[in-house]
Amino acid sequence: MKNLEIAKIFYEMADYFEMEEIDFKPFAYRKAAVGVEATKEDIEEIYKKWGLKALEEIPGVGKNLALKIEEYIKTGKILRYERLKKETPVDLEKLMSVDGIGPRKIKQLYQKLKIKNLKDLEKKAKSGEIAGLEGFGEKSGKNILDGIEFVKKSKGRFLLGKIMPSVEDILKKLSGLEYVLEITMAGSARRMRETIGDVDILAVSKNPKKLADFFSALPETVKVWSKGLKRVSIRTKSGFDIDLRIIPEKSFGSALQYFTGSKEHNIATRRIAIEKGLKLNEYGVFRGKKMIAGKTEQDIYRAIGLAWIPPEIRENSGEIEAAIAGKLPELVGYDDIKGDLHCHSSWDGGENSIEQMAQAAIEMGYEYIGISDHTKFLRIEQGLDEKQLLLQKKEIEKLNNSFPLPSHSSAEVGGERRRKFRIIQGCETNILADGSVDISDDVLAQLDFVIAGVHSGLKMEKEKMTERIIKAMRNPNIDIISHPTGRLIQERDECQIDFDKILMVAKETGIILEINSSPDRLDLKDINIRKAKEAGVKMAINTDSHDKIHLGNIKYGIAQARRGWAEKEDIVNSQKLNNLLGYFKR
């Protein structure tokens, strides 16, 4: 699929045109890049099936850019791009990632100092040569070095789940201050993106000066970037930056809308405002000079004729059209999960006993927990064999009998009084290279449910990998496929699989695909969740906990599900236990 390659080239060409101070072309190329990126079908396929004209259907792509796409598909190159690269042969992507460095500065740095990449940039910044350039001064050199350090250390982005706890902690501290009237997260953290560049916090305060002082003196702070009465930027000990913006009360809603983004969503909402003869900016919605909304986000959306849109889906990927049509999805809620189905116990080397895991699940307010330990192929994880699974079944039955019975008879189901909480037994069996699993069918059939996952041979070629997983999906004992694409965010790409084919078989067999909530997995990811939903495939949001504290990761999985437009009915473990067990049986 060449879509992303083409988008990347258009983005880079936009930067090059900006270097050349060409007006509006950068805007057009970026818009086309967004359109290409957002196209779900393989652009090469589109071209081969329908020809050049079909390319012009992509938003932002006209005659000229369609020709460039054709050229890339046919020759693997775009001549104009190659020429631009030759004229200014620099590592645009890396250089642009340094804070404060953009196309114009890159051009100057190349022309005056022959700086092509981060290494050159670092060298010249250290030698002090950059400070001598026109438009650069003492501080530029130092800022560049700081920026390079940051890029190197973090690749610029952090896992949502890694930074969220400390952000929540800081928010709690700030919200306790008597001169803070309102405080909330904005930006990509509020949208629950899987990785976060920096964190935005918005506040309304009776005493901005005091708040700014308090914020910059937090024990988490290692460096204060800038400090005014409107905005304070700090770097935390964990290495990420937080911007605190202090907002006038009457503009809080518009500021929240604006700073939550995404950028694409904001461009679209502003455009809608313009169409209605209004102006939308971070200060409010205006008709002429008259402010007609600003205090709450709901007011903002209402003023431009839209229903309020949940932050997780503000990506301009159809939510605006849905809001106009009154067809926004009712996203699965953060309180909708009734039990976690993928939890490991001390039986396979996890931190906690089954009883401790169950206790933690009860404290989360769950109705059930699924214990699904690794199986024998994974010796390193102390995977269980058939005999151990049957022993474990006995222990779980014993534990289940110890949970209190409900006091009222309404809980009576099928002549049997259900207890308030139940442990159900599964296992996370391994899908071997040939698609078989490492536990015999007669034992799998005795468990309440079975998860199967790929833990080996992740580099298998696409067709073989797809067949391998499909074979497991057709095993009638298997209910759930765990972390279906095998990715590790920022570490390992997805396995090569034909996801559309997987979805077809999932629909046909009723197999459930997991949304793994582990912050470095989040697998399925948002776009795959949306595809699964559209295909009518059921999903389960699980944590893959190896320790009871991991149970709390469920919110990242739910967030990912919401980003994928999933509703409660798409998620099997938002169902009561009876319905869930019924689904497994089917």
Place this chain on the structure above:
DNA sequence: GCCGTTTTCGGCCCGACTGTTTTCAGTCG
């Protein structure tokens, strides 16, 4: 370079901040 239920020409989202200037360019979100 793209685009049109006012337009096939004349617009394109737009305000704030930083570091460098002495009135502003470049970058960011």
